[in-house]
Amino acid sequence: MKALYRRYRPKTLAEVIGQENVTEPLASSIKKGNFGHAFLLTGPRGCGKTSVARILAHEVNGFKYELEDNYIDIIEIDAASNTGVDNIRDLREKAIIAPVEGKYKVYIIDEVHMLSKSAFNALLKTLEEPPEHVIFIMATTDPQKVPVTIMSRCQVYNFQLASPEAMLKYIKDICKKEKIDIEDEALEIIVKRGGYSFRDTLSLLDQISTISDKKITAKQVQDILGLPQNVFISNLVSSYKNQDLAAIHQAIEKIQNDNISPDVIAEELIRQAVDSIDLQLLSLVPKLSEVKLSPFPLAKLVVALTTPSINAPVVQVVQQNAPVVAPAPAPVKAEPAKTPEPVKAPETPKEEPKTEASSAPAPEPAKAPVLKPTEAPKEESEEAEVTATVAISTDFSSPAELWSHIIENITQKAKPMLKFFKDSEYELLNNTLTIYANHKFNKNQIEKKRGIISEVVPKEIEIVISEDSLRSDDTMSNIADLMGGGEEIQIDE
DSSP states (O other): OOOHHHHTOOSSGGGOOSOHHHHHHHHHHHHHTOOOSEEEEEOSTTSSHHHHHHHHHHHHHTOOOOTTOOOTTEEEEETTTOOSHHHHHHHHHHHTSOOSSSSOEEEEEETGGGSOHHHHHHHHHHHHSOOTTEEEEEEESOGGGSOHHHHTTSEEEEOOOOOHHHHHHHHHHHHHHHTOOBOHHHHHHHHHHTTTOHHHHHHHHHHHTTSOSSOBOHHHHHHHHTOOOHHHHHHHHHHHHHTOHHHHHHHHHHHHHTTOOHHHHHHHHHHHHHHHTOHHHHTTHHHHTTTTTSSSHHHHHHHHHTSOOTTSOOEEEEETTOOOOOOOSSOOBOOOOOOOOOOOOSSOOOOOOOOOTTTSBOOOOOSSOOOOOOOOOOOTTOOOOEEEEEOOOTTOSSHHHHHHHHHHHHHHHOGGGHHHHHTOEEEEETTEEEEEOSSHHHHHHHHTTHHHHHHHSOTTSEEEEESSOSOOHHHHHHHHHHTTOOOOOOOOO
């Protein structure tokens, strides 16, 4: 029995769903007999590029399209396995030969971006001066890799993934035709996991349709696909935002016990970040995208979840009874601060010169609200307690916005240096912006562009460029605990 995606492959342009921006102009040009000699179909995988290429090849020749037909004048080439210049030279030699059955000899080249540079150069000559009886239909998921000289000689049509509503309606109709009894919630999961790709979604539906003779539930679909429940993902997001290491530890144990792939967890978190446009969660996306590529995906996931968000409040430690910053339209006189209740501060305080709260004017007001005083651990040499305030420049609502402006400035004025900044981490603390370059070479490169950084950073903020990493030994210790602990091994040199 044929797979569902093959059984329901469209055979005419009218049957193609969700690509009206492509099918309507193509149908009109074929009807008028006014079409070019080269087409380039671009778009994500599984959205209908190859199907439309085959339909087009048949319709320009007036052939009836059947899935199993084999017309000698329609030649399909997989560029992924025919990348060399010799393959294209062979194509050029055979293209000269006149068609046998139809009016045109049509070459369908799939994944054309996989051709080598020499192969593209060989193909270009034929595209510039094609025989009148030859038509090229090329498809690619990566048009950026297709040379401009090739694209400029083609009619380019851009495909897109189906909308969630259109895809859900499409597979509901197929379930009715195939008599598949399944919950709507289960179909929604299949559509999401299929990435709104027709082929991938139908492949998943084909797999799920055989698991039960009774009504298929969402729980069964989640179990078969190895997916976490929505409540689990929501709790994990909350644990990350609060940096609740105990809750993250429990989540990691559940992932291991339930044999859930870390890749799947990373994909679900990325999807939620994109759907909700949560800035704190979006800062996690770059690290989550590395999980699938890592040889140790679970460890990579733990590192991502235990790295504090760049959008978390930046805390500045000041002495007891120092002026407290409060939101206000203009500088005001600060009243003496009350003795704070003992709580834990983010770091060991350093002694600062004492000031008279009753006479000292308050510093420039910050946009961020005053944090509740927290207890600081006492140093051996001093007994002073501390209170915490948020230290963010008045020109920017968050450290992330400041960093975004720096990246934008580098992009405009020194784009080749952008990689060194994107590979770096940063921290805004006590009106000091520290850029952690993670490497001495990177530090030297960033130092060269200190002037460009200074154009964006307010004057009251000091810029420090370090070759170290932001991640502290304490963070790595937390990660080790989450991964099962372990003793430190001393190696004698």
